Amino acid sequence: MVSLLKNRGWIIGFIAAGVLFPFVLPNAYFLHILTLAFIWMIAVYGLNLLAGYTGYLSLAHAGFFAVGAYGLGLLTVKTGMNYWLALILACLITSAVGLVVGLVALRTREHFFAIYTLCVGYIIYLIIDKWDSLTGGVRGLIGIPEPSNIGPISFQTPISQYYLIFAFLLFTILVMYRIVHSLTGRTFIAIRNSEDLARTLGISTMKNKLMVFVLSAFFAGLAGALYASFIRFIGPDIGYITIIFDLLTYLLVGGIGTLAGPIVGTFLIVALSQSLQFLQDYRMLIFGPLLTLLIIFYPRGIAGAYHDWRLKRKSAQRTRPQKEQEYFETEESEKQVKEG
Amino acid sequence: MDIFIQQVFNGLTIGSVYSLVALGLTLVYGILHIPNFAHGALYMLGAYITLTMMLLWGIHYWIAMAVSVLVVGLLGVLMDRLVFHPLRNAPPIHDKIAAIGILLFLEAFAQLIWGADYRTMETPYGQVVNLFGMTATTQRVLINIGAVVVMILLYLFLKKTYTGSTIIAMAQNREGASLVGINTSRVAMLTFMLSGGLAAVAASLSAPINLVFPGMGHLVILKAFVIIILGGMGSVPGAILGGYILGFTESLGATYISNDYKDIIAFLMLVIILSIKPKGLFSREGF
Amino acid sequence: MLELTDVSIQYGSFTAVENINIHVGKGELVVLLGSNGAGKSSTFNTISGLQKPSAGTIVFEDRPIQGAGPDKIVRSGIVQCAEDRKLFPQMTVKENLVMGGYVHRRKRKQVNQSLQDVFELFPILQEKKDQPAGSLSGGQQQMLAIGRALMAQPKLLLLDEPSIGLAPLIVEQMFEVIQKINQDGTTVLLAEQNAFAALKIADRGYVFESGSVVVEGTAEELLANDRVRKAYIGA
Amino acid sequence: GCIDNPSNQSTSGGSSETESEAPEVEEGEEVVSIGYSGPLSGPAAYYGERTLNGLKLAVDEINNNGGFEIEDQTYKFNLVSLDDKYLPNETAANAKRLLQENDTPVIFSPHSGGIKAMQVFNEQENFLIGAYTSEPAVTAEGNTLTVRVPPSYDGYLEPFTSYAMENHGMKLAALPTSSQYGKDWTEAIVPYWEEQGGEVVYNSSIDFSKDTDFFTLVTNALKENPDVLFIGGPSEPTAKVAKQARELGFEGGFMIMDQAKLDEMEAVTGSYESLEGSVGVLPLANSEYPGTPAFIEKYKEEHNEVPGSEAGYHYVAMNILMEAMKAAGSVDDPKAIRDHIQDGLDALPEEKEVYTIEEIGEDGGFATDLSIAAVENGEIVTIEVND
Amino acid sequence: MLMETKKLTKQFGGLTAVNDVDFTIEKGKINAIIGPNGAGKSTFFNLLSGTYTPSAGQVFYKGQDITKRPPDKIARLGVARTFQTTHLFEESTVLDNVIVGHRLRTSSNLWDAVFRTRRFKFEEKKCRDKAMEVLEFVELTHVMDEQAGSITQEEKKRVAFALALATDPEVVFLDEPTAGINPGETEGLASLMEKMVQRGITVCLIEHKMKMIMKLADKIMVLNYGEKIAEGTSEEIMNNQAVIEAYLGGGASA
Ligand SMILES: Nc1ncnc2c1ncn2[C@@H]1O[C@H](COP(=O)(O)OP(=O)(O)OP(=O)(O)O)[C@@H](O)[C@H]1O
Ligand SMILES: Nc1ncnc2c1ncn2[C@@H]1O[C@H](COP(=O)(O)OP(=O)(O)OP(=O)(O)O)[C@@H](O)[C@H]1O
Ligand SMILES: [Mg+2]
Ligand SMILES: [Mg+2]
Numbered sequence A: 001m002v003s004l005l006k007n008r009g010w011i012i013g014f015i016a017a018g019v020l021f022p023f024v025l026p027n028a029y030f031l032h033i034l035t036l037a038f039i040w041m042i043a044v045y046g047l048n049l050l051a052g053y054t055g056y057l058s059l060a061h062a063g064f065f066a067v068g069a070y071g072l073g074l075l076t077v078k079t080g081m082n083y084w085l086a087l088i089l090a091c092l093i094t095s096a097v098g099l100v101v102g103l104v105a106l107r108t109r110e111h112f113f114a115i116y117t118l119c120v121g122y123i124i125y126l127i128i129d130k131w132d133s134l135t136g137g138v139r140g141l142i143g144i145p146e147p148s149n150i151g152p153i154s155f156q157t158p159i160s161q162y163y164l165i166f167a168f169l170l171f172t173i174l175v176m177y178r179i180v181h182s183l184t185g186r187t188f189i190a191i192r193n194s195e196d197l198a199r200t201l202g203i204s205t206m207k208n209k210l211m212v213f214v215l216s217a218f219f220a221g222l223a224g225a226l227y228a229s230f231i232r233f234i235g236p237d238i239g240y241i242t243i244i245f246d247l248l249t250y251l252l253v254g255g256i257g258t259l260a261g262p263i264v265g266t267f268l269i270v271a272l273s274q275s276l277q278f279l280q281d282y283r284m285l286i287f288g289p290l291l292t293l294l295i296i297f298y299p300r301g302i303a304g305a306y307h308d309w310r311l312k313r314k315s316a317q318r319t320r321p322q323k324e325q326e327y328f329e330t331e332e333s334e335k336q337v338k339e340g
Numbered sequence B: 001m002d003i004f005i006q007q008v009f010n011g012l013t014i015g016s017v018y019s020l021v022a023l024g025l026t027l028v029y030g031i032l033h034i035p036n037f038a039h040g041a042l043y044m045l046g047a048y049i050t051l052t053m054m055l056l057w058g059i060h061y062w063i064a065m066a067v068s069v070l071v072v073g074l075l076g077v078l079m080d081r082l083v084f085h086p087l088r089n090a091p092p093i094h095d096k097i098a099a100i101g102i103l104l105f106l107e108a109f110a111q112l113i114w115g116a117d118y119r120t121m122e123t124p125y126g127q128v129v130n131l132f133g134m135t136a137t138t139q140r141v142l143i144n145i146g147a148v149v150v151m152i153l154l155y156l157f158l159k160k161t162y163t164g165s166t167i168i169a170m171a172q173n174r175e176g177a178s179l180v181g182i183n184t185s186r187v188a189m190l191t192f193m194l195s196g197g198l199a200a201v202a203a204s205l206s207a208p209i210n211l212v213f214p215g216m217g218h219l220v221i222l223k224a225f226v227i228i229i230l231g232g233m234g235s236v237p238g239a240i241l242g243g244y245i246l247g248f249t250e251s252l253g254a255t256y257i258s259n260d261y262k263d264i265i266a267f268l269m270l271v272i273i274l275s276i277k278p279k280g281l282f283s284r285e286g287f
Numbered sequence C: 001m002l003e004l005t006d007v008s009i010q011y012g013s014f015t016a017v018e019n020i021n022i023h024v025g026k027g028e029l030v031v032l033l034g035s036n037g038a039g040k041s042s043t044f045n046t047i048s049g050l051q052k053p054s055a056g057t058i059v060f061e062d063r064p065i066q067g068a069g070p071d072k073i074v075r076s077g078i079v080q081c082a083e084d085r086k087l088f089p090q091m092t093v094k095e096n097l098v099m100g101g102y103v104h105r106r107k108r109k110q111v112n113q114s115l116q117d118v119f120e121l122f123p124i125l126q127e128k129k130d131q132p133a134g135s136l137s138g139g140q141q142q143m144l145a146i147g148r149a150l151m152a153q154p155k156l157l158l159l160d161e162p163s164i165g166l167a168p169l170i171v172e173q174m175f176e177v178i179q180k181i182n183q184d185g186t187t188v189l190l191a192e193q194n195a196f197a198a199l200k201i202a203d204r205g206y207v208f209e210s211g212s213v214v215v216e217g218t219a220e221e222l223l224a225n226d227r228v229r230k231a232y233i234g235a
Numbered sequence D: 001g002c003i004d005n006p007s008n009q010s011t012s013g014g015s016s017e018t019e020s021e022a023p024e025v026e027e028g029e030e031v032v033s034i035g036y037s038g039p040l041s042g043p044a045a046y047y048g049e050r051t052l053n054g055l056k057l058a059v060d061e062i063n064n065n066g067g068f069e070i071e072d073q074t075y076k077f078n079l080v081s082l083d084d085k086y087l088p089n090e091t092a093a094n095a096k097r098l099l100q101e102n103d104t105p106v107i108f109s110p111h112s113g114g115i116k117a118m119q120v121f122n123e124q125e126n127f128l129i130g131a132y133t134s135e136p137a138v139t140a141e142g143n144t145l146t147v148r149v150p151p152s153y154d155g156y157l158e159p160f161t162s163y164a165m166e167n168h169g170m171k172l173a174a175l176p177t178s179s180q181y182g183k184d185w186t187e188a189i190v191p192y193w194e195e196q197g198g199e200v201v202y203n204s205s206i207d208f209s210k211d212t213d214f215f216t217l218v219t220n221a222l223k224e225n226p227d228v229l230f231i232g233g234p235s236e237p238t239a240k241v242a243k244q245a246r247e248l249g250f251e252g253g254f255m256i257m258d259q260a261k262l263d264e265m266e267a268v269t270g271s272y273e274s275l276e277g278s279v280g281v282l283p284l285a286n287s288e289y290p291g292t293p294a295f296i297e298k299y300k301e302e303h304n305e306v307p308g309s310e311a312g313y314h315y316v317a318m319n320i321l322m323e324a325m326k327a328a329g330s331v332d333d334p335k336a337i338r339d340h341i342q343d344g345l346d347a348l349p350e351e352k353e354v355y356t357i358e359e360i361g362e363d364g365g366f367a368t369d370l371s372i373a374a375v376e377n378g379e380i381v382t383i384e385v386n387d
Numbered sequence E: 001m002l003m004e005t006k007k008l009t010k011q012f013g014g015l016t017a018v019n020d021v022d023f024t025i026e027k028g029k030i031n032a033i034i035g036p037n038g039a040g041k042s043t044f045f046n047l048l049s050g051t052y053t054p055s056a057g058q059v060f061y062k063g064q065d066i067t068k069r070p071p072d073k074i075a076r077l078g079v080a081r082t083f084q085t086t087h088l089f090e091e092s093t094v095l096d097n098v099i100v101g102h103r104l105r106t107s108s109n110l111w112d113a114v115f116r117t118r119r120f121k122f123e124e125k126k127c128r129d130k131a132m133e134v135l136e137f138v139e140l141t142h143v144m145d146e147q148a149g150s151i152t153q154e155e156k157k158r159v160a161f162a163l164a165l166a167t168d169p170e171v172v173f174l175d176e177p178t179a180g181i182n183p184g185e186t187e188g189l190a191s192l193m194e195k196m197v198q199r200g201i202t203v204c205l206i207e208h209k210m211k212m213i214m215k216l217a218d219k220i221m222v223l224n225y226g227e228k229i230a231e232g233t234s235e236e237i238m239n240n241q242a243v244i245e246a247y248l249g250g251g252a253s254a
Helices: A002-024 A028-054 A061-079 A083-105 A110-130 A158-180 A183-193 A195-200 A205-231 A241-254 A261-275 A277-297 A301-315 B002-032 B039-057 B061-084 B092-114 B138-160 B162-172 B174-179 B184-209 B214-231 B236-256 B262-276 C040-047 C070-076 C093-100 C108-121 C123-127 C138-151 C168-183 C195-201 C219-224 C226-233 D045-064 D088-102 D112-119 D154-167 D180-195 D215-222 D235-247 D262-269 D292-303 D309-328 D334-339 D341-347 E041-048 E071-077 E094-101 E110-115 E118-137 E153-166 E183-198 E210-216 E234-238 E241-248
Strands: B128-131 B134-137 C002-011 C014-024 C029-034 C055-060 C078-081 C156-160 C187-192 C204-209 C212-218 D029-038 D068-070 D073-083 D106-109 D128-131 D146-148 D171-176 D199-203 D228-232 D253-256 D279-281 D357-360 D366-368 D372-376 D379-383 E003-012 E015-025 E030-034 E056-061 E079-081 E171-175 E202-206 E219-224 E227-232
Touching (some): A002 A028, A028 A241, A028 A261, A158 A205, A183 A195, A195 E071, A241 A277, A241 A301, A241 B092, A261 A277, A261 A301, A277 B092, B002 B134, B002 B138, B002 B184, B002 B236, B039 B061, B039 B214, B092 B214, B128 B138, B138 B236, B162 B174, B174 B184, B174 C070, B236 D215, C014 C029, C029 C195, C040 C078, C040 C156, C040 C187, C078 C138, C093 C108, C108 C123, C138 C168, C168 C187, C168 C195, C168 E241, C195 C219, D029 D045, D029 D088, D029 D309, D073 D088, D073 D309, D088 D106, D106 D112, D106 D309, D112 D128, D154 D180, D154 D279, D154 D372, D171 D180, D215 D235, D309 D334, D341 D357, E003 E041, E030 E041, E030 E183, E071 E079, E153 E183, E183 E210, E210 E234, E219 E234
Parallel strands (some): C029 C204, C156 C187, D128 D146, D253 D279, E030 E202, E030 E219, E171 E202
Antiparallel strands (some): C002 C014, C204 C212, D279 D372, D372 D379, E003 E056, E219 E227
16 A cells, blocks of 8 residues: 555646646647647557556557547537537447457457557558548548537637646546556456466456457547547548557557556657657657667666666565566467467 | 459569568568568668669669678668567567667668658669560569569478578577577577568569659558468468468459559458458468 | 586576586486475576576586577587477477487488487377477477487486476386486486485485575485485475 | 847858758847748658758748848848658647747648648637648638648649640540549549540549559559540659550550659659650749749759759748748738738749749639640640630 | 266367266365376366367256356356466466456456445455455465565465465366475375365366375376276276276386
């Protein structure tokens, strides 16, 4: 329970920083970047629940992000639906798509799952790109409204949108925290650690995996819908694979399977990428190697490295030291020749 | 009927390129468990190096290609040493992101050196030939023949030589391989060398029918991943078959179903195949 | 022939083996006893180069080998048959064995001869020679692992708990085989739980406890040692 | 105001390699920052760079000539360019940054996604968009602070069609790029072609960013034996399409969408021979606008290649912008500048007229004189457009 | 009779790993399966616990046909198992491992987790209590905060027991529970198995350690090449000629 209190400290600090930021640094550009980063964080949390805690690396999430964004965009633009209703529907639509995809995709494992979902994501992208009459094709969708007023609160200014999205992020974190610290979360982690064992312990892995998958798609969809109403223009490229790679990068640099990882990683990479802008055409010349080095030297991400460091400090005082942390994914095929 | 034959040939041509790229990818993926997203960048560099050799020093096409195979192969080795070797105990997702870092770097690098614009590679084999009622250029015939030759050589190497078996052994148990006396680092380098070489061959063969530009790797890399999964991860025959299946799906799909939706058809087909056979057409035994 | 001097092994900050001294003479059969986690496998992996010692020297035939790569060590004549076997699961039994002869790959005749010898030793392997190694039962895999190690015609064979998971009949045969291998001129370093059976065929032994050698001596001495009897023979 | 404090500017000199080069500012001069956000890395970088080069050339020229004066105050331009990888959200972020950090009154962007993303807030945050796109939606929505630079393609339909019909025949196969631009073009040309009594025997598109080989598609396009092939997109891949059509035995003519330039295509096909019978826009290099030769000369000097229209249009646009600022008497009031664009057009000196732009339309689009060319007997010939 | 197999058969390609085996598991007893390597013992277990589906034949649990059920459903009926190579959630602590073991007896879901309902609180506590209970049973409370990957082999075997017990089983299948541990420790595990039986849990195990089996088992089945070649009490098996030939050999040591 001590660690929980410590976590609380971090969380309160984070909330305070988020709330105070616009006052301390009234900079429209930073505000914009930060709001966008919050949106990515929500999507990354969704991905983290699936990839980090359950061990299924989905590359379809850019597609889900796009489904959420287009869901909201089409409902508001084409049917003129109320924003909030559309937001809820967009998330539900994404979850439904997630359910259908998950039913088949979750039969595959490891690399196959990754590539399968990559293909699903790509198909979603292609459909958005080709289905001109519905999505506007490459032209994209313009005129997406900003969030409509809730009573006296309006969301027309960048600051109000910032707070709105920040609130959604906090909601996401709360949900994640509660899931991870529960029997349900333990079940997910058990599946990640060994699916076979989980099954022999009477855990219906398919049901659980499907649940995570849908939930994870839900958050990707939520992020997408928020994106649509923040940028207010969407094109098919938000469903393209570069987006999923961005999300993965955020997750991995921050620390996969950790609660702080999505925030840390997204913030760091977004900040890095923005501050390398002065390099122009050649920024990838620096960014690429930097990314690679981060992965090599902080394989468990920044949050993971911090965690290890604390563990090491703690274990230095113990008589029976902990083993070095291993990677959570073990190469099944290498480690055990055969069961039996 | 004519158009059918023509499209079969077109599918064969494009399938040959896909197969060659997929082969390089499947080797690294199957043996070292590295999903090398930077493979597309190796492909791109392969084309640029051949092109530069031809333009700068006026070297003959084939020699330029040989140089390119060597250089890109070495680049693959370098990549292994600098990035993937330190990551050898990490899960594949790390490799994935590291590879993306390399990809971004290499593309920016190519842009720095060669500029961002499209280049053309002239080939000595631009002549048009008419065979069996279809039209092709000598270059296209060469792509087909070249691919088959490379595939046969690779197959013989893996199946018939001891060095080839060491690659397969290492694919299955790295520590086991070192316990029988195999230098696993060297095999890893060899694998990357082969993989880079294959990318360079594919690029040099196909560049004359398309263009050379920093983003050209994107054209093939995603499809190559689809192919190696379709064929069964790490399976050499699977990669070859998968490449041709995709090639035919594209050419015949575009002709008889819909051009605009041909990519969707190809990817849907993969999704369907994986739904039925979650481990691909050939499982690992097919090596 | 093999001399470990003050060897320590660490995993991160955890010391698995501390300052051990072991020597194995040519032609000897030496056994390492010790309960689980005592550090036997760690020692083996360090000798065969999979693991680097954090301190100490390992000398084989008058040449220091600590820190050399596993492939070099195999070529110098030390071959390990690992505890978790480390087979090539999708390769056939025969292919596994042939890979075992990797260091002698240029001498095709010799490899074929070894293959016949191994088949003679373990007929079941011949029966299953075209089956993938992964589909064998635990015991069959163990035989394959030993067979593969023998294919390299080692001067020093490291056997890490070869009897684990084997049927009594097979265990008996296994120890006979080990003895035979040893009598045919291969030096053997054996790690075992099954202390009684092991000491019966061994020349000398070392007893490990939590990473250190606590007792050493000839097989007779160890068999007579009360503490050893109590802990490892269970009588 | 949009005036940067000169003392903050590093004096990095006029080297054209550094991207955000600050001008050398002398005592009493002030700096106006101009923003740019476009693809400078990734697959579309070649395009982004060409557009940026045009702006840069104009800015350098203006600064080297001592800047410009408004009411006795001398100003120089500072071009600040940011990479957006062709992604709309990045363009929006870049725009926010340019506004926050450089207070740019004008931001250029060469892709419709980015432009649309900026249009969401450009009126609110008060900056002018220099839109390089012929996407109609950009001007159709009535954004008051958008200037569309390139001409709309409507004017090409008639001359292209009549040339192709007269010289080749009535059967058209359409195989342009699958970008929105290509699709819009096709949607305009197909009905027009049919109205003129022609027949469209094939209609599909090529995605140059996804297709490794075009043979399949070209084969299909040719199977109905068309007389004319409508192609287009970036020049180089378009040229490949033309070349492969020839390899497959196509003997008719090409009708080439205005994005591709005949001279750039020739660089790929090796000669104009395989493009024989094509009709397309007149290459900038062959144009006879008053300012063209000087521009080409300068551009070649800087970049060692013949400029295309992207560079040309950006160059003109920048110069027009300066004239508009002068006419408006303000460098920091986007509305005023927008209202004086027409004055700027009128005031543009002849030697800067890389293209002759007569007027700016109601919707904010430039109306350019179209010039059309064909390849006849292996040479470029100008085709007269009769309005 | 708790479980029963009828003509149970499993083929892998051309190989018949388990061939026409009829076997009954007696309630409240220790049932053992022995046989040479590759005889099909582990495969037999995998069939009973649903990890493999049989090629032919049936499995009954308390009279119910459970032949085609997936492993998680079978586990919920009260069938637990351990694996030949010890299988744990290596990255979690021992306690967390065992807590998950009781998951199948709970029903709280995402909703409960997010809204921290009464049921959530109740079941969290229930699982924790259960975990503590079984850890005490296997005498492992002193390592409960260690990572499962870092404890000794013998402790791992005990955790595997604890995991199986946490599922509230009626029968546990133990595949070579004492492989790779020394005689002293083996005895400890043997008495643990006896303790389990005293608690009313039926035990079914595979072992090669004859001394232990003979002492422990109430009933032994011998498999050879997938076929049942003998069944009976220790004495019967010890003196069965076929078994001696196929398996025990002359010394019947260790
Ligand atoms: N890769 C590793 N990382 C961290 N700790 C390890 C590693 N391998 C072994 N250990 C630890 O080192 C100690 C010695 O282990 P080792 O495997 O050498 O023992 P052993 O005597 O061979 O035991 P066993 O009878 O189980 O084979 C144990 O505490 C073990 O947990
Ligand atoms: N998945 C599989 N595919 C193919 N053959 C298999 C498979 N699993 C087991 N076998 C074969 O079935 C036979 C029985 O294997 P099993 O693992 O059940 O033996 P076992 O009695 O447990 O042996 P051990 O005591 O050595 O563990 C063996 O010949 C083995 O090769
Ligand atoms: Mg077994
Ligand atoms: Mg060991």
